[in-house]
Amino acid sequence: MSAHASSASRSEQDEKLPITETPVRRMVREFMASPLAVSGLVVLSVLSLLAIFGPFIVPQNPYDLMQLDIMDSQLEPGAQSVAGMTYWLGTDDQGRDMLSGIIYGLRTSLGVGVISALVAALIGTSIGIYAAYAGGRTENLIMRVIDLQLSFPTILVALMILAFMGRGVMNVILALIIVEWSTYARTARGVALVERRKEYIEAAESLVIPRWRVLFKHLLPNCLPPLIVIATVQVGRSITLEATLSFLGLGVPITEPSLGLLISNGYQYMLSGKYWISLYPGIMLLVIIVAINLVGDQLRDVVNPRRQA
Template identity: 60%
Template sequence: MNTSTNTETVTTPAPKPILADTPWRRFARSFFDDKIAVVGLILLLLIVTLAILAPWITPQNPYDLASVDLMDSRLEPGEQTMDGFTAWIGTDGVGRDLYSGILYGLRISLAVGVLSGVIAATLGMSIGLIASYLGGRVETIVMRIVDLQLSLPAILIALILVAALGKGVDKIIIALIVVQWAYYARTVRGTALVERSKEYVEAAKSLGLSKTRIVFRHILPNCLAPVIVVLTVQTAHAISLEATLSFLGVGLPQTEPSLGVLIANGFQYMLSGRYWISFFPGLALVLTIVSINLVGDRIRDVLNPRLEK
């Protein structure tokens, strides 16, 4: 008598791959633990997205003279323009739609802040690294120049430079680079002084590596964390400086879109009750600066464990 047994093969599911806990994932987890910083990041991404899409989501190009009608001057929020679209937040003194003007102005303000910050950071980091590594007379001269510049108000230096260079986006960027580079130079120099005395630098020297390679391939990566924090703060500072200079009439010309120019255009109408011409551009400027600062503060806390605790 033959007996047969049925054997069932039990298959166990393959284990899910475990993602490596990279520094970026640890940074992201720590960053998103702060709800206020998340709100700031969402707001900043929304502002940047609106600024990028401005030519496609605005009813007019406010700086195209063919699309502006003086009959639309100083319309209140919600009124209809001569072209048939609704000016949801009103128009300014020359008939430009404020919603369109703000989004176009954000494009310039963000571009000026980011470009001047990145160029100033590159210049300041290079000078700070070279000064800290060479030491001696070079470091002394560089740091005295940095101390002299940081002892003067940034707005004063910017006003002098813009007055000498003239109006224009490129002139504003040059002025802001000169204003900002010293912050990066001092930050990197202080960090590099600590790094250059560590064992990995001594090991690189013993291997016969060139000074340039040691500075930019070994010391520089360890100086980037504080630079990122300074970059976020200085970007917001650059945007506010550009708006201040344009408001004072020495920054961008009236034909260029800028939040500072929009605020200045409505200042003369404030006493007559037409608050919206300055209020909404000012609100956009405040929200932009606050969102950048919220993100920058959280980055600072995450990169410095003592502050995060």
């Protein structure tokens, strides 16, 4: 057999060999296979960019009194102001541009939701993994605290905290962290208990590696997939909770608007036909929650170990 024929035969064999797909590539491919999840991710990306750069492009700062005119109060969508400015989504009872207000509210709602979810995830995951690794009385004590907190309705606990601390963006974020960390802790503990019994943890312990290194370098990375899914969905839940608290008057102050506060501002005008004051912020809130849930549901399917099997 000639050298040319031999090399051709080897190339044909190489083409028949299966290409090993990394777990990350597999998850990306499966995620991108869902048009709904991709659409949700695109919407979230656009809204995030709008929240970041929106204040630089909106026609009006709705909370700058120098830019407001009471004569523009409750104008219908598409109406023009005395100065000739077009209000595409109308104005509220204070003459504020609804489009500008929604973008400012989007900025606050997304910021509160993302920050509270990430901090709660960091705290809850650390506590849950430590409880699983420590075991014994430490684990029992931590789990009893978690069970006690989860036995109370989340909105009730948040209302009690804000009734004591008062309104404010930082107070809302702190309240959401307090009511959400236990969800991450319980999930992290359950996943860590499974990983705790595997050989790579026993090998790390046999090398007398410091506990913190075993926890955060070896145990934590293998517990992340389900926690990422929970964090994604929890952002939407945090935004909903913040909107509920603001609607009830215990959330963010009027000087730092959120979508929930904008809905609350227009609620009293619904019966008088001024629907746009609450409708458009409500639509924006609905779009955010639906987009987050679409992404979270697909992530849950992608990292599901039973599907991988």
